[in-house]
Amino acid sequence: MGTIQESKLEFMKVGDGMNSNRKAAKRVGVLFILAAVTAVIGLKLYDPILIGPDYLVNGAKHANRIVLGAVMELMLVVSAIGTATIMFPILRKYNETIALWHVCFRFLEAIVITVGVISVLSLLTLSREFAAAGAPDIVSYQSSGILLKAIHDWTFMLGPLFMLGINTIMYSYIFYKTRLVPRPLSILGMTGAISVFLCSLLVMFGVIEQISVWGGILALPVAANEMILAVWLISKGFNEHALASISVNKQNGGVTPT
Incomplete structure (x- = not known):
């Protein structure tokens, strides 16, 4: 009787684990x-303040659009951290x-x-000050504007390219091994990671x-990988047999077979 109950409990634990992994994948x-x-x-909404010579004027005119773009990028930050923290236990x-x-570098990407x-x-604030000043010294405003735009350009390269390449190669490598x-999807991920990292350099x-x-x-393979991977995880989830094999090998002190 006790053996039957223990088997039922073990079966329930396995079921709960599969449901948890399925939810995590989705x-x-x-x-x-x-x-x-x-x-x-977010990048498209930034157009008035990042593209063209009249950004000091256009930024203030399209202030709400710029702020909405910032909100979109902050959602990107939350999403990036979310993928790393949810995948970490797996x-x-x-x-x-x-x-x-992977978690640490994803946080660095989010910070950048x-x-x-x-x-x-800050560039939007500068644009508003420029508009409010009436007849300001445009040279000083442009100098500050060039600096702020340069900061954005460098962060736009280091985050979505450099850090993304490092992050993608790490989780794709584990996906490949396990x-x-x-x-084929793991190989696309590693290929995309190398390609986007090369692009950053x-x-x-x-x-x-x-x-x-x-x-x-150069950025296309990693973008394709993320979208195909996303659809796969939502529809199929992680390979439960592979997850079970990893757990068994870890308990036995072995290495997951390749």
């Missing part, structure tokens, strides 16, 4: 999509060190993006522009 998928959507919308089952690095948001909002998702050394044909080509 949340990660939704957050990946939310991050991508808010990033694109990734750590294979390699706790890499899982912890937040600095970019602050620079844009088969938590299909290996080329932009950093002035070889290409971030907003350019080559910048788009």
Whole structure:
């Protein structure tokens, strides 16, 4: 009798674990999509204050649009942190060190993006002051504006390119080793990570522009990976057999087979 009850309890625990992993996978998928959507919308909303020579005038004219763009990017920050923290308990089952690095670098990515948001909002303040001044010394305002725009440009490169490449290679590597998702998807993730990291270096050394044909080509694989991965996690979730294998191997002190 006791053996039957113990078996039932064990079965219930397994079921609860599968439900928990399924929910985690869906949340990660939704957050990946939310991050991508808010990033694109936020950047587009910034156009009046980041594009063109009349940004000191246009920024104040489109203040609400700029603030909404900042809100979109802050949602991106929350989404990025969310994907890392939700995946951490799953990734750590294979390699706790890499899982912890992933969380740390994702937080760094979020911090860099937040600095970019602050620079844009500061530029908006500068634009409002310029509009309120009537006939100001435009040179001094432009000098400050150039500096703030430069801060945004660098954060826009370091966050969505440099840090993103590091983050993606870490979780994609664990996915590849454990088969938590299909290996072709993991390979696309690692390929995209290397490609976007290379893009960040080329932009950093002035070889290409971030907003350019080559910048788009090099960033495309990682964007495709995140969207395909998001859809997969929402519809299929993580490979439960692979998760079970990781847990068994960890309990036995072994290594998950490749």
